[in-house]
Amino acid sequence: MRRSTTLVLLALACGAVAIMGLCAGPSGWYLPWQASDIVTELRAPRVLLAGIVGASLALAGVAMQSLLRNDLADPYVLGLSGGASAGAVASLALWPGVPPGPLAAAGAGGAAALVQWLARGPYDPTRLLLSGVAVSSLLASTTGLVLVMSPEGRLLRGAMFWLFGGVGTPLWSALILPAGLLVFAVGWMLTRSERLDRFTLGSDEAAALGVDVLALRRTILLISVILTAVSVAACGLVGFVGLIAPHVARQLVGQPHRHVIPTAAFGGALLVMSADTVARTVFAPREVPVGLLTATVGGPMFLWLLQRGAR
Amino acid sequence: MIPVLEGHGLAVGRTSEALLRNIDLAVAPGERVALVGENGSGKTTLLRALAGLDSVLEGTVLWEGKRLPSGPERVRTLSVLFQTETPSRFTVRELVTLGLALDGPPSMSDEGLVNRALEQAELGSLAERCCASLSGGEAQRTMLARALVAGPRVLLLDEPTNHLDPARQATLLAWLERLRRTVAVVLATHDLALAATCDRVALLHAGSLAVLGPPSQVLTPEHLARTLGVHVRRIDDPEGGPPLLRVVAPCARRSAA
Numbered sequence: 164m165r166r167s168t169t170l171v172l173l174a175l176a177c178g179a180v181a182i183m184g185l186c187a188g189p190s191g192w193y194l195p196w197q198a199s200d201i202v203t204e205l206r207a208p209r210v211l212l213a214g215i216v217g218a219s220l221a222l223a224g225v226a227m228q229s230l231l232r233n234d235l236a237d238p239y240v241l242g243l244s245g246g247a248s249a250g251a252v253a254s255l256a257l258w259p260g261v262p263p264g265p266l267a268a269a270g271a272g273g274a275a276a277l278v279q280w281l282a283r284g285p286y287d288p289t290r291l292l293l294s295g296v297a298v299s300s301l302l303a304s305t306t307g308l309v310l311v312m313s314p315e316g317r318l319l320r321g322a323m324f325w326l327f328g329g330v331g332t333p334l335w336s337a338l339i340l341p342a343g344l345l346v347f348a349v350g351w352m353l354t355r356s357e358r359l360d361r362f363t364l365g366s367d368e369a370a371a372l373g374v375d376v377l378a379l380r381r382t383i384l385l386i387s388v389i390l391t392a393v394s395v396a397a398c399g400l401v402g403f404v405g406l407i408a409p410h411v412a413r414q415l416v417g418q419p420h421r422h423v424i425p426t427a428a429f430g431g432a433l434l435v436m437s438a439d440t441v442a443r444t445v446f447a448p449r450e451v452p453v454g455l456l457t458a459t460v461g462g463p464m465f466l467w468l469l470q471r472g473a474r
Numbered sequence: 475m476i477p478v479l480e481g482h483g484l485a486v487g488r489t490s491e492a493l494l495r496n497i498d499l500a501v502a503p504g505e506r507v508a509l510v511g512e513n514g515s516g517k518t519t520l521l522r523a524l525a526g527l528d529s530v531l532e533g534t535v536l537w538e539g540k541r542l543p544s545g546p547e548r549v550r551t552l553s554v555l556f557q558t559e560t561p562s563r564f565t566v567r568e569l570v571t572l573g574l575a576l577d578g579p580p581s582m583s584d585e586g587l588v589n590r591a592l593e594q595a596e597l598g599s600l601a602e603r604c605c606a607s608l609s610g611g612e613a614q615r616t617m618l619a620r621a622l623v624a625g626p627r628v629l630l631l632d633e634p635t636n637h638l639d640p641a642r643q644a645t646l647l648a649w650l651e652r653l654r655r656t657v658a659v660v661l662a663t664h665d666l667a668l669a670a671t672c673d674r675v676a677l678l679h680a681g682s683l684a685v686l687g688p689p690s691q692v693l694t695p696e697h698l699a700r701t702l703g704v705h706v707r708r709i710d711d712p713e714g715g716p717p718l719l720r721v722v723a724p725c726a727r728r729s730a731a
Contacts, residue, residue: 357577358577360568361572363562364559364562365559367556368556370527371553372548372549373545373546373548373549375544417563417564419564421579
């Protein structure tokens with residue numbers, strides 16, 4: 164299939180799922196043009212935020228996989244998930260009335276900075292990866308310990324949202340920062356897509372092909388951390404999107420970042436919007452955490468792709 | 475005539491300690507120079523400095539009398555072929571296009587350059603194949619095509635014949651012959667036969683450039699015994715070709731007189 168056809172089909176699928184998300188919900192079916200408050204104030208911002216977060220996590224995955232030259236890297240690999248969980252739980256325990264998003268984002272950023280510091284010295288992707296795994300495990304176990312020791316069940320219930328992810332019912336104003344950041348990230352990455360291609364060949368090869376390796380590496384890392392931290396602040400930990408969307412995109416359109424970036428962004432948006440629509444309709448009136456669904460779909464799909472690649 | 479590559483008073487090293495000092499080297503357009511020395515003598519370190527990949531500890535390196543430009547202009551000045559490269563999943567055409575160091579999609583003229591490089595490397599029928607599925611020889615031709623697609627004035631090669639079977643060595647030598655007098659080539663090598671095909675040979679020993687000159691004057695049994703610690707039997711080609719150098723036995727290195 165031609166790359167442009169793939170992209171158009173993905174965009175159409177995103178549109179179709181978005182319309183489905185506007186129509187369906189626990190309170191019943193509404194047509195989008197009925198413009199009830201439920202559609203305009205509850206479902207529309209929720210569907211859009213799901214799409215923005217999905218696209219942001221997918222782009223962070225593309226960036227992280229280029230940075231580490233490893234297709235199995237994901238946005239949470241640098242300790243971001245552990246840091247975000249610790250930040251969210253600390254916020255819920257210390258300031259129960261305050262939304263835990265900002266502290267979750269700060270925790271994600273802090274963990275990434277710690278991992279960078281631990282892996283300082285000559286650039287070594289393996290050392291960076293292992294530092295991320297170690298910091299993630301340490302923070303996750305600390306978070307778990309705090310939850311177990313907590314006398315209040317409320318803390319555990321509140322923390323569930325962050326640990327398994329959920330889009331919730333955002334205000335329109337909550338979309339401004341993630342949307343602005345996504346537009347910036349797409350623009351930045353697309354204008355540097357050929358440099359990202361050369362970067363994936365290796366540091367020396369990229370430098371010999373005219374890439375300022377150090378500057379590009381720093382900026383990729385910064386963009387990936389900010390995209391992930393803002394997504395985590397908005398929706399908690401939605402796993403597998405940053406891993407599966409870039410991988411599927413590469414299967415569909417090949418290696419060049421000029422094609423992978425928009426394809427992965429649409430793929431990530433499609434995955435999270437679909438998962439969120441299922442999460443709030445299929446089990447209504449209960450709502451299933453979105454992160455559980457993305458992992459349930461993403462895990463087996465990823466294994467299938469790996470098996471197919473091995474054959 | 476301005477040298478395409480020149481280093482003055484160079485001190486180079488992978489750490490703050492210099493591995494080589496007082497290196498002066500100028501490469502003329504189309505000239506072929508071999509850097510020869512034992513393991514750890516600094517061949518690759520010097521080559522990396524000449525490629526602009528590592529900064530020098532002392533001295534200056536100039537490319538066509540200027541500092542090394544960045545982006546597309548860099549690959550039109552200088553290209554580097556590394557010893558090994560992890561196979562990528564780009565197609566052959568995509569990988570060769572990366573050699574143009576573009577910051578956007580290729581124009582019609584860029585595509586023309588890529589097509590010409592693919593034809594010269596006899597890769598036309600493999601253009602849409604994934605690089606990871608190529609044979610060793612095809613992968614080597616692809617890397618050469620990428621190194622030369624922008625039409626560089628200088629090509630740097632690190633141990634180009636290492637780990638190559640005879641057929642791939644022959645392919646590489648045929649390519650180098652094709653480039654003679656059009657692209658300056660600097661190569662780091664242990665292969666004395668390859669060094670003998672160059673216009674000049676630089677023998678690196680004891681932290682400096684011990685001898686620099688034509689192969690007939692540098693690749694002599696005396697110089698090779700002193701710098702590489704080997705007895706070499708040299709058989710000159712009566713028809714004027716490069717001499718055949720046969721390593722006979724190791725020997726103790728003698729210090730310079």
